[in-house]
Amino acid sequence: xxxxxxxxVALGKTYPxxxxxxxxxxxxxxxIEAGEFVAxxxxxxxxxxxFMNLLGCLDTPSSxxxxxxGRNVAHLSRDELARLRNRTLGFVxxxxxxxxxxxxxxxxxxxxxxxxxDRRERRRRARSELxxxxxxxxxxxLPSRISGGQQQRVAIARALIHSPSLILADEPTGNLDSQxxxxxxxxxxxxNRDGITLxxxxxxxxxxxxxxxxxxxxxxxxxxxxPTPKAPATC
Amino acid sequence: MLRAMLGEAWQAMGANRLxxxxxxxxxxxxxxxxVLMMAIGQxxxxxxxxxxxxxxxxxxxxxxxSTSAAGLRSxxxxxxxxxxxxxxxxxxxxxxVNVAPVHQGTQQLVHGANNWSSTVVGTTPPYLDARAWxxxxxxxxxxxxxxxxxxxxxxxxxxxxxxFGTDDPLGQTIRIRxxxxxxxxxxxxxxxxxxGRDQDDTVIIPLSTAQRKVFxxxxxxxxxxxxxQATSAEAMPAVERDMTALLRQRHRxxxxxxxxxxxxxxxAAADSAAxxxxxxxxxxxxxxxxxxxxxxxxxxxxxxxxxxxxTREIGIRMAIGARExxxxxxxxxxxxxxxxxxxxxxxxxxxxxxxxxxxxxxMAIVISGGSVLVAFAVAAGVGIFFGYYPAHRAAALxxxxxxxxx
Numbered sequence: 001x002x003x004x005x006x007x008x009v010a011l012g013k014t015y016p017x018x019x020x021x022x023x024x025x026x027x028x029x030x031x032i033e034a035g036e037f038v039a040x041x042x043x044x045x046x047x048x049x050x051f052m053n054l055l056g057c058l059d060t061p062s063s064x065x066x067x068x069x070g071r072n073v074a075h076l077s078r079d080e081l082a083r084l085r086n087r088t089l090g091f092v093x094x095x096x097x098x099x100x101x102x103x104x105x106x107x108x109x110x111x112x113x114x115x116x117x118d119r120r121e122r123r124r125r126a127r128s129e130l131x132x133x134x135x136x137x138x139x140x141x142l143p144s145r146i147s148g149g150q151q152q153r154v155a156i157a158r159a160l161i162h163s164p165s166l167i168l169a170d171e172p173t174g175n176l177d178s179q180x181x182x183x184x185x186x187x188x189x190x191x192n193r194d195g196i197t198l199x200x201x202x203x204x205x206x207x208x209x210x211x212x213x214x215x216x217x218x219x220x221x222x223x224x225x226x227p228t229p230k231a232p233a234t235c
Numbered sequence: 236m237l238r239a240m241l242g243e244a245w246q247a248m249g250a251n252r253l254x255x256x257x258x259x260x261x262x263x264x265x266x267x268x269x270v271l272m273m274a275i276g277q278x279x280x281x282x283x284x285x286x287x288x289x290x291x292x293x294x295x296x297x298x299x300x301s302t303s304a305a306g307l308r309s310x311x312x313x314x315x316x317x318x319x320x321x322x323x324x325x326x327x328x329x330x331x332v333n334v335a336p337v338h339q340g341t342q343q344l345v346h347g348a349n350n351w352s353s354t355v356v357g358t359t360p361p362y363l364d365a366r367a368w369x370x371x372x373x374x375x376x377x378x379x380x381x382x383x384x385x386x387x388x389x390x391x392x393x394x395x396x397x398x399f400g401t402d403d404p405l406g407q408t409i410r411i412r413x414x415x416x417x418x419x420x421x422x423x424x425x426x427x428x429x430x431g432r433d434q435d436d437t438v439i440i441p442l443s444t445a446q447r448k449v450f451x452x453x454x455x456x457x458x459x460x461x462x463x464q465a466t467s468a469e470a471m472p473a474v475e476r477d478m479t480a481l482l483r484q485r486h487r488x489x490x491x492x493x494x495x496x497x498x499x500x501x502x503a504a505a506d507s508a509a510x511x512x513x514x515x516x517x518x519x520x521x522x523x524x525x526x527x528x529x530x531x532x533x534x535x536x537x538x539x540x541x542x543x544x545x546t547r548e549i550g551i552r553m554a555i556g557a558r559e560x561x562x563x564x565x566x567x568x569x570x571x572x573x574x575x576x577x578x579x580x581x582x583x584x585x586x587x588x589x590x591x592x593x594x595x596x597x598m599a600i601v602i603s604g605g606s607v608l609v610a611f612a613v614a615a616g617v618g619i620f621f622g623y624y625p626a627h628r629a630a631a632l633x634x635x636x637x638x639x640x641x
Binding site: 011052056058059078079082083085086087091095099101102110111112115119158197 | 238239240243246247250528547548551552554555556557558559560573580634638
C-alpha cells in the first residue's frame with residue numbers, strides 16, 4: 001500500500017497569551033490515505049481551523065509530527081513550507097481569495113509563476129484547468145465580473161493547477177447559496193472520483209455528508225472519526 | 236518569472252494612478268533639481284576655469300615697494316625698487332620659465348578722428364608666453380624692438396574695434412601721448428578676467444618704448460612690476476622662496492628689514508576662485524539632494540501604505556507558494572519602477588530646465604554624462620534603499636495573520 005497523504009502523530013499547538021499558554025490543539029492522531037474525502041467538523045474554537053493551518057503548512061506545530069506524503073514537515077523552514085504549499089497542496093478558501101486586479105487565467109496560473117514555469121506552459125495549463133471547472137470562456141475576465149460560485153470554481157482551478165497530492169478546503173461553501181453550494185460540492189465529488197484527496201472543513205452537516213469520512217473536533221481534541229452514515233441527510 | 240513580476244508591478248502601479256503619479260513626482264523633482272543644480276554648478280566651474288586659463292598659469296607678480304614722500308605713502312609699485320636687472324636675475328632661477336618686466340597704465344589712444352582710453356602695457360616678448368596670449372594677425376615684437384625702443388604695438392580686440400571699427404588694424408598707426416605706433420599684430424580674444432575687467436581692451440608695446448615715450452621712468456632700467464611664470468604648480472613655492480632671497484640680496488636688505496617689494500601669487504587667486512565655485516556647486520548639489528531624499532521617503536511612505544493595504548493579497552500569495560524572497564522582490568521591484576520612472580522624467584525635466592536656463596540667461600550650463608549617470612544611479616539606489624524596508628515588512632508577514640487581514 002502506498003504512503004498515506006497525511007499522518008499526524010500526537011500533534012499539538014499552543015498559543016502564548018497574556019494569562020499563559022493556550023492549548024488550541026492537543027494530542028491529535030490522524031491518518032488520511034490517498035483518494036479519501038474527509039470532512040472536519042466542529043464548533044468555532046474547537047481547534048479545527050488551527051488543525052487546517054497545520055495541515056496546510058501555513059503554521060508549524062508546537063509538538064508532535066506531521067508527515068505529508070511521508071515527509072515530516074513539522075520543523076521545516078518558511079521557504080520549504082512555501083514550496084510545499086506551492087507544489088503539494090491546493091487551497092480553497094471560504095472567501096475565494098482571488099487577486100482582484102488579475103484576470104482569471106493569471107489568477108489560476110499564479111502558483112506556476114512561483115514555481116518558475118515559463119509563460120507559454122503557464123498559459124496552457126491555466127486554460128486546461130479553467131476548462132475543467134467549466135469557465136474556459138471567461139479566462140480574460142476579472143474576478144469581479146463573475147458570480148461567487150464561479151469565483152470559487154476559479155479558486156478550485158488554481159488549487160488544481162499543480163496536480164497536488166491534497167486539496168484543503170476551508171468552508172468552501174460558506175459564502176454561497178445552497179444551490180451553488182451543491183454545484184461546488186458536486187465538483188469536489190467529481191474531483192475525488194478522479195483520485196484527488198480532499199480535506200474539507202465545514203460546520204454544516206449536509207455539506208459534510210458529501211464526504212466519505214467525518215472527523216469532529218471539540219476543545220482542541222479530536223472527539224470522533226467515523227464513516228459518513230449510509231443514509232445521507234439530503235432534503 | 237521576471238517578466239511576470241514586471242507585469243504585476245506595472246498593474247499595481249496602475250491600480251492607483253494618482254497616488255503613483257504623486258509618489259513619482261517626488262522623484263521627478265528630486266532628480267530634476269539635482270541634474271539642474273549640477274548643470275549650473277558645473278557651468279559656473281567651467282566659466283571660472285575658462286577665465287583662469289586666460290590669465291596664464293603658475294604666475295607670480297613681483298611689485299616694487301611703496302615710497303613715502305612728505306608723509307604720503309604710495310601704494311605698491313610706487314617706489315623705484317625693481318629693475319630690469321632684477322628681472323634678468325630672476326630669469327636665471329631654477330623653476331622659472333618666463334620673466335617679463337611690466338610697466339602699464341591707462342592712456343588715450345588716437346587714430347584719425349577716433350580716440351579711446353585703454354590699458355597700455357609696456358613689456359618684453361616673454362609676456363605673451365606667460366599670459367598664453369596668441370597673435371591672430373601679424374607678428375609679435377622681438378627683443379631687438381625692446382633694445383632699440385621701436386614704436387610698434389600689438390592691439391587687443393576691444394581697443395581695435397573702438398578705434399578702427401570693422402577696418403583691419405594691421406599696419407595702421409595710432410598715437411599714444413603724441414608718439415605714433417605702428418600696429419604689427421592683433422591679439423587673440425581673452426574675455427574678462429576674474430575682476431570682470433575686459434582683457435582685450437589693451438595695447439602691448441615694447442617696455443623701453445613705454446618708459447621713454449609714454450610713462451616716463453624715475454631712472455633707466457627701473458620697473459614697477461615683474462611677471463614671473465613658474466614651470467609648474469609644484470615648483471611655485473620654491474620659486475617664491477628663491478625669488479625673495481634673491482631680491483633681498485640684490486637690494487641689500489639686512490636681516491629684520493622689511494621687503495621692499497611684494498610678491499603676489501596669481502595662481503592662489505585663481506585657486507580660490509575655483510574653490511569658491513566648487514564649493515558653490517557642491518552646495519547646490521547638496522541642497523538638491525535633500526529633495527531627492529524627500530522623494531525617497533515619499534516612496535517608502537507609499538510602499539508602507541501599499542503593504543498594509545495589500546496584506547491579504549500577500550497572505551494569498553504566500554498560501555499558494557510565494558516565498559519570502561518572491562514577496563520581497565515584488566515590492567522592491569515596484570519601488571524601483573516608481574523611482575526609475577520618476578528619475579527618467581526628472582532627468583528630462585532637469586536637462587530641459589538647464590537648456591531653458593541657458594537660453595534665457597547667459598549663465599554657463601554644463602550637462603555632463605557623469606552627472607546624469609550619478610543622478611540616475613542615486614535614484615535607483617534611493618528606490619532600493621527606501622523600498623527595502625516596506626518590502627521586507629511584507630515578506631516577513633505571517634501567512635496566517637496576513638490571510639485573516641481584512
